[in-house]
Structures are given as structure tokens and as C-alpha cells.
Amino acid sequence: THDLLNSLRQVEKMLALHETSYQQGLRSLRKKINALHNSTMAFFKMASCPKPDPPANGRRLGRVFAMGHEVHFLCKPGYELIGPRTRVCLESLKWSGQQPMCRSEIGTLSFLCSHGVSLGLNSTANSLASFSSAASSFAALSASSTTTSSSLASSPTPSSPSSSVRPSNCTHFLGSTHCTCDVGFTISGRDNNICTDIDECHLFPLAQPGRLCIHQCVNTPGSFHCVCPPGYSLSRDGRSCTDIDECENLSHNCTADRLCVNTFGGFKCVTVKCPKTKNATYIKTSPMRCERNPCMFGDKACTQAPNSISFHFLAVVSNMSAPRVLFRVSAARVLGDTLRFGLAGGRGRGHFSVQRSGRQTGTLLLVTSINGPATLEAEVEMSELENNTLLGRYLTKVTLFVSPYMF
Numbered sequence: 001t002h003d004l005l006n007s008l009r010q011v012e013k014m015l016a017l018h019e020t021s022y023q024q025g026l027r028s029l030r031k032k033i034n035a036l037h038n039s040t041m042a043f044f045k046m047a048s049c050p051k052p053d054p055p056a057n058g059r060r061l062g063r064v065f066a067m068g069h070e071v072h073f074l075c076k077p078g079y080e081l082i083g084p085r086t087r088v089c090l091e092s093l094k095w096s097g098q099q100p101m102c103r104s105e106i107g108t109l110s111f112l113c114s115h116g117v118s119l120g121l122n123s124t125a126n127s128l129a130s131f132s133s134a135a136s137s138f139a140a141l142s143a144s145s146t147t148t149s150s151s152l153a154s155s156p157t158p159s160s161p162s163s164s165v166r167p168s169n170c171t172h173f174l175g176s177t178h179c180t181c182d183v184g185f186t187i188s189g190r191d192n193n194i195c196t197d198i199d200e201c202h203l204f205p206l207a208q209p210g211r212l213c214i215h216q217c218v219n220t221p222g223s224f225h226c227v228c229p230p231g232y233s234l235s236r237d238g239r240s241c242t243d244i245d246e247c248e249n250l251s252h253n254c255t256a257d258r259l260c261v262n263t264f265g266g267f268k269c270v271t272v273k274c275p276k277t278k279n280a281t282y283i284k285t286s287p288m289r290c291e292r293n294p295c296m297f298g299d300k301a302c303t304q305a306p307n308s309i310s311f312h313f314l315a316v317v318s319n320m321s322a323p324r325v326l327f328r329v330s331a332a333r334v335l336g337d338t339l340r341f342g343l344a345g346g347r348g349r350g351h352f353s354v355q356r357s358g359r360q361t362g363t364l365l366l367v368t369s370i371n372g373p374a375t376l377e378a379e380v381e382m383s384e385l386e387n388n389t390l391l392g393r394y395l396t397k398v399t400l401f402v403s404p405y406m407f
Contacts (some may be wrong), residue, residue: 050090055081058102065089075100076101084174097174164197164221186221201226214240214407229405231265241407259287263315264403272311280305288312306381306395316403318372326352327364329396334360336386344395348376364398372402 047067054060057079062071068087075081083100090096125136166189168179181187181195201217201224208317211217213226227232228241235242246267247253247260254260254269254300261268274282274290279301295302314326331339341354341362351370357363364380380396 005341012276018369047093049093049095052087052095054097055083055102057104058100061399067091067093071095073100081106096182109366145314166195166221168193168195182222188397197221205274212239215405229265232405241405259313261313261315261401264317264407265400265405267339268313268401270344270399275309277305304390305393308390308394311399311403312396313399316370317403318406319369320366322366322369324366325363326366326378326400327380327396327398328357329362329364329382329394330358330393331360331384334384336384336389336391340379340383340385342383344379344381346377346379346397347376348400349378351376352378354380370400370402373404374400374402376400376402 012334048065049067051061051065052071055073055075058073058075058081060071060073062069065071070086070088072086073084077375079102081105084097085100087095087097157295166182166185168189169375170177170179170182170193177192179187179192184198184200185195186198199219199221200212201219204212204217210226215229215232216227218225218227224240226234226241231246232241233244234240243262243264244251245262247254247262252260252267252269254267258269258271261270272284272288274284276282277300280295281293281358283293285291288311292302292307312327316326319399330339340359341356342385343349343352343354346352348370351366351368353365354369355363355365362380362382364378370376376397379400382394382396384394
């Protein structure tokens, strides 16, 4: 115990020495950082451009002349600024551009008059046109001034702002020109002076995964919009189409004795009727079900007829992937020892198949895709047997309405 205590005291002294050394190093580092900060601030304070003089008959805006800062220049009323409106303090500690000057507008008019421009009060329209032309030429001489123009010298001017061709927005500064276009337009022309509409519908066709619209894309100047076929409404995203349920909102024209079935892009008016056969008679026990009346004793033809016939209507889209489960038929109770499922008939049997999916359940499968519009029928038969003797047949008629669209 005594040796352990001595060891702990030695470790404590060593840690105290390390702590003292760390604190001294930290104080020294802080002093160096402060000195570096002060020297840096002093450098930035010294790194400034000389104070620019305001132009005669004008004034300067801005009191900070450090590197990277700007100053602006304005002229008094009746004077025109010749030169850049803004100058920047460069890394070389020199101001960008040339020193601007303010020229009297009277002097400008004298200059134009000396170049053969008529400025009489009774000037004709041609004189005014020549004055505008000369003024434009004079403005072009001031290449260092910052102006925003929308020029289309060699191109036809569009009749309306919604045209697919518009002039570009050009900025002239220090002898260089930078032109931009509005959103949805791309710059073109020999001098980048034309903005041409981007056809988003052409860039993203329907066949590509990144298509803009699920159905039809209509290009507009600077943008686009999506259109849906009849029976659909445009979704909130502005690109997808949502089916309109005509049966639910009562916009169908089905009569009272017919049933409205909503489909993708429309609706169908169907009539559910019980079959009329000489072997058996049926009565409608519900809007979608017919039951066979009891057979006479010994009437084998009647007992071979289905005990019940159910009607079901399904709406699907075109070219739906296959195989796909469409419908399931189940027996509520089983009296015999065997239950069988199969296809009894219907139009388009080559598209369907029936499989056993449980002890009392059979499944109707779509095995090949269907290109709409189309109407197909499948009859699923469920037979109940006892010692290979038929106890009853139950028929389910499934009608498939295939939309002409894939959505």
C-alpha cells in the first residue's frame, strides 16, 4: 500500500508538470495568433487604393477604398456620365476602368449637330429618326460605360413578348459584352443577341424515363405544360394524370336499369342479366349474382347447370405487366371431399389462367399483357365433388375493361 501511494504521488506530480507546460504553450500560441491577426488587419488596412476624385459636376458614392470594395459615380442634372459608373479596387491596388467625367448634355447636342443632325423644333419625323440613329452611334462610342440593352440589330423583332424568339439582355462593361436570356430560352445568333425558346418537350420525349409529361407535352415560350386525355384530370404535380370517376361524381349517362363501371379514362354502362336456359331457371338474388332454382328430382341436365353465377367487372391499364393476379374465388364452406377450379370459357381465354392458391381458393391470372382498348371475359368455374360425384358448380364471370392508356 505504501509503495502504491508513492507511485500515485509521483504520477500526480508528473501530470501537474504536464498541465503547467500545456498552459504555458497555450498562452504562447494565443499571443502568436493575436500578433498574426493584428499584422493581417494592419496589412488589409494598408492595402487600399488611392482615394478617387469625384468627376467635375458630379459626385462619388462610397467611403471605403480597401481592396475588393467599389465606388460609384453620379452626375448632376443636365450632365451625362462618360465612363464607368462603378470602379473596383483591384489586387494591384489600382482602380478598375478609367476615371469617368460628366459632360454637359448641351455639349452632346452640339457634337451631334456638328455631325449633320438636325435638331430644329420643327424637325420632321425623318430628322428625329436620324437623331435617334446618331445618338445610338454616340452611345456606342462610350464602350466603357455600363449599360443594359436589348438589341436585335440583324434579327426580326417579335410581335409579342410570348414569341419563341426574343432579344437577349446584354451588358457592356470595359469593352466586353455579356449577354443572358430569360429562363426557358437559350442564347444564339452570331453576336449572342438572340434568345431562342428551349423546346422541353423535344428534349424529354415520352419514351424516355425522365419524361416531363405522362401523356402529352405542349411547349410554350420559355416553359411547357402537360395535357391529359379526356376522362383524366391533371394532377397536382402538373405532369401526371388522375382518372376521373364518372360513376362516383354522377357524370355518366347510364340509365337506372344499367350499372355504371368506372374505367381508366371513361366508364361503361353494363347490364347484369341471368341466363335463360331450358335446363334450369335462374333468379337474380343481388345486383351481381344469380341463383339457380331447385331442380326437379332426377333432372340431370338441371343439376349439371351452375348453382350460382356471379358477375365482376375489372378496369385495368393497357400493356399491364404479366403474370398478374386479377381475381380470387373462394368457397365459404366445403361439403364434399374435393374442390376444383378451372376456366369454363369467355373471350380472350389465351390471356388467362387459373391456379390453385389454397385449399378453398382459386386465382385468376393474367398471363400475357393486353394492348388496349379491349374488353375481355373469363369464366372461372369452381366444382365441388364427393367421391367423384358432382355436388355443385359455381361460375364467376369476370369482365376486363382495358384502357387505351398505360396510366
